[in-house]
Each structure stands twice: as structure tokens, then as C-alpha cells.
Amino acid sequence: MGGPELAPHTARRSERPGTPGALRASVARVSTLTAQPPILRTEGLTVRFGGLAALSNVSLGVPAGEIRAIIGPNGAGKSTFFNCLTGVLRPTSGRIVFNGEDIAGLPSHTISRKAIARSYQITNILPGATVLENVRIASQSRRHNWSMLRHHRAYTDVIASARTALADVGLAGKEDELAANLSHGEQRNLEIGIALATVPKLLCLDEPTAGMSVAETHATVELVRRIARNLTILIVEHDMEVVMGLAHTITVLNYGEVLAEGRPAEIQANPRVQEVYLKT
Structure with missing residues (x-):
């Protein structure tokens, strides 16, 4: 199956999120957020299944109040990352530090009581x-x-x-x-x-607009913007217009490794990201 194109879909721009105004607002806010200490950081996060590395040395930091998108082709490690973060999977090595505490390997019910919540790809x-x-x-x-x-x-x-x-x-x-x-x-x-x-401090959304109509997608994007005023949000999403319209920062995974990270406009123009999406 072909990967999503990162170029703007101008013909549908009036119907979908991801307008230039939304991108400018994201750039303006990210400069403020980056001054905040990270509420979440991973250090060398690695998950192996036998000889296969589903995640390999993933290190990132998410400031409090940010909407961070995690994107990448199928099999890039996005769901594995969420599963480690929420206690579904125990990482092979590395740290997951949330609010100053290493939560790597804790069971999911313990992690949920530490103010991390998740929605799933399947309702x-x-x-x-x-x-x-x-x-x-x-x-x-x-x-x-x-x-x-x-x-x-x-x-x-x-x-x-x-x-x-x-x-x-x-x-x-x-x-x-x-x-x-x-x-x-x-x-x-x-x-x-x-x-x-x-009552989470960190909300992980796994493909929240999957299977939605244009109208439902737009309503959900507005919902995420509204609730994000009091939350830090991680979002896995394949709809690039949704990602570009919502995210302050985007982390791109490929074969379990961080391929690129930056503001939406930077990721949109990144030739390595374009190559990965266009060749899949």
C-alpha cells in the first residue's frame, strides 16, 4: 500500500485541517513550548523481538503542553512506541521518563494512575x-x-x-x-x-480520525485542539493534513529508528521523509 503524500492538498484545503494559518500558529507556539522542560523523554528506547528490532535507540523529549505527532510508514514502530509508553510492552532496554520518574517496564494499570491515558486504533x-x-x-x-x-x-x-x-x-x-x-x-x-x-497529563491518541468522514475528521481535529489547552498530547495519525494542522512538532520513525524531527514545515520539506513516504 502506498504511503501518504506530504505535499499540501490545496484542492481540499477548504474542507480539511492543515491551513497555512494553522501551520503559522503551530510555529509560533512551538517556540514557547521548547522553552519548557520535557514532561516526557525517552533515552535509547529499544524493543527487540528475537533478532528483530521494533524500536532501536529511540530518544526524544516532549515539552509539557505540546502536541507531538509520531508518524512513519507501516511497521515503523509507532504502535510499539505507544505500547512501551503505556505499559503494554516492556522495552528491552532504555528509559521512559515521565514527570521525572522512569516508568519503563511498569504495568499498564500503574502507568494509567500516573496520569497517562490512551485511545486505541480500534475503538x-x-x-x-x-x-x-x-x-x-x-x-x-x-x-x-x-x-x-x-x-x-x-x-x-x-x-x-x-x-x-x-x-x-x-x-x-x-x-x-x-x-x-x-x-x-x-x-x-x-x-x-x-x-x-x-484526568491525564499526557494523552496518547492512536489514529483518532481513522475511518472518519471529512466532517467527522474536522470535528475531531477541533476537539483535539480544544482539549490540548490543558494537556500534552502524543498522536499517531496517517492523515498528513491532520498532522500538519495539529502538531507543534513531528517525529518521524522508520524501521524503528528516528528518521527526522522538526516543525511541520520542516518535515514537509525534508527530502529523507519524502523519500521514505514515496517509496513505500
Whole structure:
């Protein structure tokens, strides 16, 4: 399958994100963000499956408040990187430092309690539960060791937190609907709401616009921009117009290694990145 073209799609520019204004805004903000200490950094992150290196010596730093895109051809190591970061995979070697703590190798439930949340490439919701129940369960998962005296108050707080998360992702008023009855775009946004209900500092979005219509994609891009005001976001996304319109910085992986890193305009003009995408 051919890789995505990095050149701007000017014929569709009025319909999709990634306008010159959005790129200028990204450049302006990234200069401020780079002055911030990294909330996340990896040092020599390596994952081997037998003799195959899925990640090889990946080192990067993400400032607090940044939207960082991780892109690359299929098999480049993007999902492996997310899996290491969220505790699904244990790295062979290297460090993952979040908020000053090395979290490499910690189990996923421990990492989630350290304010890292993730949405998945394949929608990961409870279709037979209501929209509110999906988010309530996530909100409740971060509250443990309740005393019996505080149980009612804690439950009330959980419901309030769940409703706030649903409002943040545009699903207010749909609390009592079954998740299975939502549109594809609404289900993807519900998954973001589930992640927000855990009150993360770092949100990892795995192809959040996959399978969406143009209108749904635009709405999701605006949603990500809105919630990013209080978060650091890592995003894996194949739609280059989405990437160029959202990301402050882009890291390009290829065969498990960092091929390039820079601002959207720099990556767009990078001949090595163009070669990798055009030859796949």
C-alpha cells in the first residue's frame, strides 16, 4: 500500500485541517513550548523481538503542553512506541521518563494512575453500556480505597466528572444512549472522553480520525485542539493534513529508528521523509 503524500492538498484545503494559518500558529507556539522542560523523554528506547528490532535507540523529549505527532510508514514502530509508553510492552532496554520518574517496564494499570491515558486504533468501548456508564467506569477506576463513609460523595463526584468529560467531547445529552448506537465519529470521541475521565497529563491518541468522514475528521481535529489547552498530547495519525494542522512538532520513525524531527514545515520539506513516504 502506498504511503501518504506530504505535499499540501490545496484542492481540499477548504474542507480539511492543515491551513497555512494553522501551520503559522503551530510555529509560533512551538517556540514557547521548547522553552519548557520535557514532561516526557525517552533515552535509547529499544524493543527487540528475537533478532528483530521494533524500536532501536529511540530518544526524544516532549515539552509539557505540546502536541507531538509520531508518524512513519507501516511497521515503523509507532504502535510499539505507544505500547512501551503505556505499559503494554516492556522495552528491552532504555528509559521512559515521565514527570521525572522512569516508568519503563511498569504495568499498564500503574502507568494509567500516573496520569497517562490512551485511545486505541480500534475503538475500545463497551457497546452494550450507556455512554455515561462507559465514562463513569473510567472515572471510577482512578479512585480507589474509598471508605464507606465517603462512598456516596465519591460516587457523586465520579458522575460529575463523567458528565464533564462527555461535555468536553461534544456528547452532552447522549449520556443514556447505548454506545453501540453512536456514529463511528461519536464512538471515537467517546473513547477520548473515556481517556479524559482519568484526568491525564499526557494523552496518547492512536489514529483518532481513522475511518472518519471529512466532517467527522474536522470535528475531531477541533476537539483535539480544544482539549490540548490543558494537556500534552502524543498522536499517531496517517492523515498528513491532520498532522500538519495539529502538531507543534513531528517525529518521524522508520524501521524503528528516528528518521527526522522538526516543525511541520520542516518535515514537509525534508527530502529523507519524502523519500521514505514515496517509496513505500
